Amino acid sequence: MNSSVKPFLKWVGGKYTLAIELKKHLPNNFDELNYIEPMLGGAGMFFNLQPKKAILSDINKKLIITYQSIQNNVEGVISELKKHELNHKTNEDYFYDVREYFNKGCETREGLAAAFIYLNKTNFNGLYRVNNKGEFNVPKGRTTSGSVTICDEKVLKNCSDLLKGVELYWKSYEDALKDLNKHCFVYLDPPYLPQTDVSFTKYSKDGFSVEDHQILSKHCKDLSQRGIKFMMSNAENDYTYEIYGDFSIKPLTVYHSLGPDKKTRKKAKECIITNY
Helix, strand or coil: CCCCCCCCCCCCCCCCCCHHHHHHHCCCCHHHCEEEECCCCCCHHHHHHCCCCEEEEECCHHHHHHHHHHHHCHHHHHHHHHHHHHHHHHCCCHHHHHHHHHHHCCCCHHHHHHHHHHHHHHEHHHCCCECCCCCECCCECCCCCCCCCCCCHHHHHHHHHHHCCCEEEECCHHHHCCCCCCCEEEEECCCCCCCCCCCCCCCCCCCCCHHHHHHHHHHHHHHHHCCCEEEEEEECCHHHHHHHCCCEEEEEEEECCCCCCHHHCCEEEEEEEECC
C-alpha cells in the first residue's frame, strides 16, 4: 500500500481521514472481494483502502471524466492545470472565466479535468454545487490569488498510478448495483440525511432527498437478498433509524471535513450502516 496517495480533490464529507475508522468495520473477507463504490465523489475511501480490484462510478459525468483523464493522461491534465495556476496568480477574475468555460463545455477531456480541479481548489470551501440547469455555480473562495496549491504533480501522478486497472463509469448508483454478485463489496457514501432543513445535499441538479434515501434503502435490501455485503456512511438521526433500521447501525462522532473556517468546525453525529 502506498501511504503517500491521497485524494486530488477536496470534497464535502470526504472519507480519506475517516477511512481509518471505517476500516475497522470492513467484512473479514474484504481482501477477497471486488470493491464497488457507486457514489464516488472525492474517492477518499478508495484512495485510503487501495483495494486490489475496484469498480468506481458516479452520476456526475464531469467528475468521472476527470478521474478517467487522471487515469489515462495525467501529464495532459498537469499541463493544462499549470496554465490555470499561472493565470490564477495574475488575474483576479480568472476563476469566473474558467467557470463559464467549464459550464459551456471544454474542448478536450484533459481540459475539462483541469478546469474541474482548478475550480475545486479555488472555489468557496471546495464545494461542488450546480443549479437547476446543471451549471456549476459556486463562487470564488476567500483565499488570495497564489495562496493555494492548484497543481500538485506528485499527488496527481500517485492517483494516476493507483487508478491504473480500475474500472470507471458514469452511471447512476442504481445501474451500478444491477449486475453485482456475492463476490463484491459495496461502499455507499450518499449525500447525508439532513440534520437540518438547510443541510447541503445538492451534488447533482436533481439533489438527493429523504425520499431518495428511502429508495436507496430498498436497493440495500436487494443487495442483502442477493448475498452482497455493503457498508454505508450517513448521518445519525431519527431519519436514519426510520429508513435504515433493518440494518446494523453503528454511531460515530466525527468532525466535519470542510468548513468556511477551521476554527469553527464542529462535531457531527454520523454512523456506519452495514448488512453483516
